[in-house]
Amino acid sequence: MSQSLTDFxxxxxxxRTSAVHLEMRDGYGVDNEIDGFAAWKRGHRLDPDDRSSWWRPWLDLVREVTANGVLIRRARVVSEPVSDYIAFxxxxxxxxxxxxxxxxxxxxxxxxxxxxxxNDCWIFDSRVVQFNIFDGNGRWVHTDQTEDRAVVEFCASAFEAVWERAIPHERYTV
Structure with a gap:
């Protein structure tokens, strides 16, 4: 399945209640991040006081959805020491x-x-799973979606197991 940001x-x-994202790769070659990653490697860092420079339209979408009461959680499983991409x-x-x-x-x-x-996945309201399929270089290839109850329950259980052990962002250092 091909998917645009508009579709997503x-x-x-x-x-209506939750969207959770499980990420398990140490690097991504996603087109919309390549320039930012290259700039980061040259020393550029985002300015916390300059929200207009942050990743749009994603962050606007997150603000909209969370303002409607949807809990968005993201868990990242990472190798240590972390890759440059994960540090980015x-x-x-x-x-x-x-x-x-x-x-x-x-x-x-x-x-x-x-x-x-x-594969990395999103789970929406414990009803649908979207798998994000990447090639060996971390480039997005396509998505697969399922509402198969057993797959949804497996992925939700996996996410919760990771979440329970994971370190909150504000306490995790690279």
């Missing part, structure tokens, strides 16, 4: 938190005994 926005806006993500995560996301980090070594899905 509609899916996120359809959530960590340095900008304050923007996601300011927009309304609750984010936690789990060192991969603490996830060894957890059953996890094979």
């Amino acid at each position: 926005a509609a899916l996120l806006r359809s959530a 993500e960590h340095s900008g995560t304050f923007t996601n938190v300011a927009a309304g996301e609750d984010i936690r980090w789990l060192p991969r070594r603490s996830a060894s005994d957890l059953a996890l899905p094979g």
